[in-house]
Amino acid sequence: MSDGTETQPTPTYRRVMLKISGEALMGDQGFGLHPPTVERIAKEVKKCHDLGVEICMVIGGGNIFRGLQGSAQGMERTTADYMGMLATVMNALGMQSALEAQGVHSRVITAIRMDEVAEPYIRRRAVRHLEKKRVCIFAAGTGNPYFTTDTAATLRANEMNCEAIFKGTKVDGVYDKDPVKFDDAVRYEDITYDDVLQKHLGVMDASAIALARDNDLPIIVFSLDEPGGFETILAGDGTYTIVHG
Template identity: 70%
Template sequence: MSHTRKPGGNMGDKVKYKRVLLKISGEALMGQREYGLDPDMVERIAQEVRTVHGLGVEICLVIGGGNIFRGLSGAAAGMERATADYMGMLATVINSLAMQNALERLDVPTRVQSAIPMSTVAEPYIRRRAVRHLEKGRIIIFGAGTGNPFFTTDTAAALRASEMNCDLLLKGTKVDGVYDADPVKNPRAKRYDRLTYHRVLTEDLGVMDHSAISLARENRIPIAVFSINQPGAFAEVIAGRGQFTIVSDSKYRE
């Protein structure tokens, strides 16, 4: 699955992947806030994306909406689940537009495609058009999840990574990989360097929801879990360095 490609930036090593999808939670955009967007955090993540884009890597993004509205929380509070999920999808579009703005301020060409049509602010999701944008060196941000309720943005990320034929699906989290316990609560928690899809599913390790893991496994897309809060970590993973956990099948080789 992996590719070797000479970088176009200043990073000394060759990058391992030609086309990737980065999944970021909405909470990551909050920074230290309790709600909404932290402009400094959005800008910092945009800088990370620009660095990797400068290496010649084709990048897709999927951003969650939990910093604004979470469908499951709305459903738990008595709202109809489908309605709550649609509200959560709209929140992802808000985050997508914020990230597009931050990237374009850094002179990185970016397009937002929404699974829910809203032509005033975003292109509709059209697979062939998205592929063409990537081939032209534009970053694609996929908004509104899958466009359907009852599916998470994790599943949307795995779906779009499969449709775009990505070499790697990255999940940016608060910690630098997958652990056998919460590393915040347990300082002796062990980080896994490598896991199989099967183990993640059977042990319910919480990397992504089961639908997302199953989609990635079916299409043989490895998943890298890393810390989005660590400066430079995105580029490190693309170069095959740094601390992260790879989820793949047992036949995967770097």
């Protein structure tokens, strides 16, 4: 007989990287930050944090500025990429504010020094924050142009000794083709790094997939739009695709 108390899921990972796109923060707007959406994601992160999971985050900047699109419109690529990095800092600060409103201590850590608004990236200090159960939000990519936030997330996940990368998207896994456009798209339960690269499935860019493969770091792709999705997937339940060796 149930005593009416809700059983908390048991997470299968102790330290993880959550990678989300900047577009995930704009809700149904076409641009910028949508505060209710940012708050909803912060609540999802809090649920997992409350289970004792140490959480790193990397957020893209495509809701504000995307370097590749800027360079395609005639802007010099390096300048466009640096503008994109600054956009990720804005998103990181927005997420930090939402997390701390939920009572979750966090740190924004940037690959480009801007000491008045965030900490510079120092690996040992970042690890210490995680050990103290602070959420670490890594911003400004790798600090270098020509690298995406996918690559930055994989790099930081390796440096922080994360056990997996959780990539939150608008769909519940990796499909053989776009499920929004094709009704007969088939979802993979699991797939290898090499198959992702060979089939050009667009889970992450090739550099990120190769870096994850070389360090045997699994990538779990799930829907960020599914309420409670992150917490459920952390416990090994729900619908997702795992990319592994």
